[in-house]
Amino acid sequence: MKVLIVGGGGREHALAWSLARSPLVETVYAAPGNAGISRIGRCVPLGTGDHAALLDLARREKIDLTVVGPEEPLVRGIVDLFRREKQRIFGFDSKGALLEGSKVWAKEFMSRYRIPTGRYSAFDDHCAAQSAVGAGTPPFVIKADGLAAGKGVVICRTAGEAREAIEAIMRERRFGVAGERVVVEEFLEGPELSMLVVFDGRDYRLFPPSQDHKRAHDGDTGPNTGGMGAYAPVEALDRRLEEKIRIEIIEPTLSGMQAEKIAGAGVIYFGLMLTPQGPKVLEYNCRFGDPETQAILPLLRTDLFEVLYEATNANLESVDFETSDESCACVVIASGGYPGEYVKGREIAGIEEAERAGCLVFHAGTALRDGRTVTAGGRVLGVTAVAPTLREAVEAAYGGVDRISFDGCFARRDIGWRALEPGRAAQREG
Ligand code: AMP
Ligand code: GLY
Numbered sequence: 279m280k281v282l283i284v285g286g287g288g289r290e291h292a293l294a295w296s297l298a299r300s301p302l303v304e305t306v307y308a309a310p311g312n313a314g315i316s317r318i319g320r321c322v323p324l325g326t327g328d329h330a331a332l333l334d335l336a337r338r339e340k341i342d343l344t345v346v347g348p349e350e351p352l353v354r355g356i357v358d359l360f361r362r363e364k365q366r367i368f369g370f371d372s373k374g375a376l377l378e379g380s381k382v383w384a385k386e387f388m389s390r391y392r393i394p395t396g397r398y399s400a401f402d403d404h405c406a407a408q409s410a411v412g413a414g415t416p417p418f419v420i421k422a423d424g425l426a427a428g429k430g431v432v433i434c435r436t437a438g439e440a441r442e443a444i445e446a447i448m449r450e451r452r453f454g455v456a457g458e459r460v461v462v463e464e465f466l467e468g469p470e471l472s473m474l475v476v477f478d479g480r481d482y483r484l485f486p487p488s489q490d491h492k493r494a495h496d497g498d499t500g501p502n503t504g505g506m507g508a509y510a511p512v513e514a515l516d517r518r519l520e521e522k523i524r525i526e527i528i529e530p531t532l533s534g535m536q537a538e539k540i541a542g543a544g545v546i547y548f549g550l551m552l553t554p555q556g557p558k559v560l561e562y563n564c565r566f567g568d569p570e571t572q573a574i575l576p577l578l579r580t581d582l583f584e585v586l587y588e589a590t591n592a593n594l595e596s597v598d599f600e601t602s603d604e605s606c607a608c609v610v611i612a613s614g615g616y617p618g619e620y621v622k623g624r625e626i627a628g629i630e631e632a633e634r635a636g637c638l639v640f641h642a643g644t645a646l647r648d649g650r651t652v653t654a655g656g657r658v659l660g661v662t663a664v665a666p667t668l669r670e671a672v673e674a675a676y677g678g679v680d681r682i683s684f685d686g687c688f689a690r691r692d693i694g695w696r697a698l699e700p701g702r703a704a705q706r707e708g
Pocket of ligand 2: 490
């Protein structure tokens, strides 16, 4: 079988790595891919937004399954196009992608299906949004409605900050049309958790729960990033809490998707907060998380190709979905300055040494220049290790991180701290 992966980050490298291990998969293609993916598959220089060219590629190369990594092509209807043209694809249609593509739509969906989430109001008029802030009590969470590359959520400690955020989003249009509407949401507190669920339209399977680290620096300080590391499973999630999340959140969401006649098979990513009042949804994503995917796929015992292919046949029921009971940690190495300005094109040393030490090194922002691997993004590599316990997995991943270097590189040194230092975490939440 031939598989095409749409995207070129760490998540897509992890997908390519996992799919290439399947005895059923003969070739993995990626568009555009990256330097790491090019070692295991064929990278084709096409943008993720060029749906017509991607469809042509899939037809020309007789691709059996296309897997979409990022949200943007889903929101823009790549699945609608491939389905219309009878080309098999893993992902939801553009209506399903609204769960991520419109915060207002997602909030209304949650109200319709009584899914626990923070209280909110939605506005398409900035004066009305400003008045709501004036009448409320801080902190406020202000969210641009549309896609904003993970930057559209602003946590505001004061009404002044909230007014500035509304001004920037709705009047200055910092995120373009994504800021035509805003959601003003109740501020929630507690540990965060990502639950990734494969849904085939009827049945579903849960990946091990994972936790991302969104802030740039240790102790969850510094600016928000795309994610500086992840680990799985999150042991704080015991059976009882998992059952509660299934019954109160996952199953109502999936039946809501059926009721809304959302087409396709894909991953729904539940961004949850475990509040003192119970688990609540912070956000939905309509795709695999990044870097959560790097931390959960190494724990999957079942052939990923079989899972994704059978999901597109609405036949997950036939798949024996098995995950390892070990732990996995992924530490992101980033370019100095990220998430702000950074320099590209730095030569990277030590990747093979880290691999020889037992790590999986997933490339996020890399390119090949004269046969050498150089940096090509803010998040550059995801150094990943699996071990019987989280502590050992984290140690092994840092063993790999310490073997890799390039000018200006940095990584957080505390991936997994909430699980490894529960006392400190409890103090923070308290
Ligand atoms: P999102 O882009 O919706 O994932 O939000 C990004 C991050 O903002 C989340 O991972 C949370 O850390 C934070 N966040 C979102 N909504 C809320 C909320 N209602 N209360 C507190 N933090 C939130
Ligand atoms: N790790 C957060 C995301 O994938 O959106």
